[in-house]
Amino acid sequence: MSRQVLLLVFVVIAGGPAYGQQLSGAAHEESAPGSIAEPIRALLGPGGVRVTPGNLTLDFWWVTSLPVKAGGEVTWLGVAEGTVVGAVRLSGEYRDVRGKAIRPGVYTLRYGIQPANGDHLGVSTYRDFLLLSPVADDLDPAPTGHDGTVAISKDTIGGAHPATWALDPPVTTDAPLSVGKNDMDLTYMTFEVPTSAGTPLRFGLVLIGRLDA
Secondary structure (H helix, E strand, C coil): CCHHHHCCCCCCCECHHHCCCCCCEEEECCCCCCCCCHHHHCCECCCEEEECCCCCCEEEEEECCECCCCCCCCCHHHCCCCCEEEEEEECCCEECCCCCEECCEEEEEEEEECCCCCCCCCCCCCCEEEEEEECCCCCCCCCCHHHHHHHHHCCCCCCCCCEEEEECCCCCCCCCCCEEECCCCCEEEEEEECECCCCCEEEEEEEECCCCC
């Protein structure tokens, strides 16, 4: 199956019950779940962030040091595609923009790039995403590249499409855990991940909103 078919839509995931609800976030001290493969779990911090969109709970764990290319401004341009960025635990069913259900459970988060092939015009202002993959299928901490990342992530919802959250804005100066609206009127929360360059990468992750695609 071609890359274009696999990535016909890079959806922005949003919990159906959470549409129109407020986001809130706070630090938590829980260790990353033991269901995560140990080589990947070893990359994650001892605590994380708990986000509540509507009546759901999303527990995030971020890597202690995101590998980035040395020199220059710290952006996603310096991150290899398929790099592990973190993990998330969903307390309840989440649905993507096409209405496909993501079951409650634990998922890895890897960096993915939307192809510049003309098939995704209007889907997102930016090409940067985090792809969710079942922890049972994601065992290798090394970057998996474009095709490898998509192949694992599409097992999350079944079928030909990966499960993704949009990084929009991909870089921001907003305060961590603040909530904002991007240019497409989608609601994001700001997170911050330490990097190997010593400068953290701060980004908006879209958690509420729909896109026609």
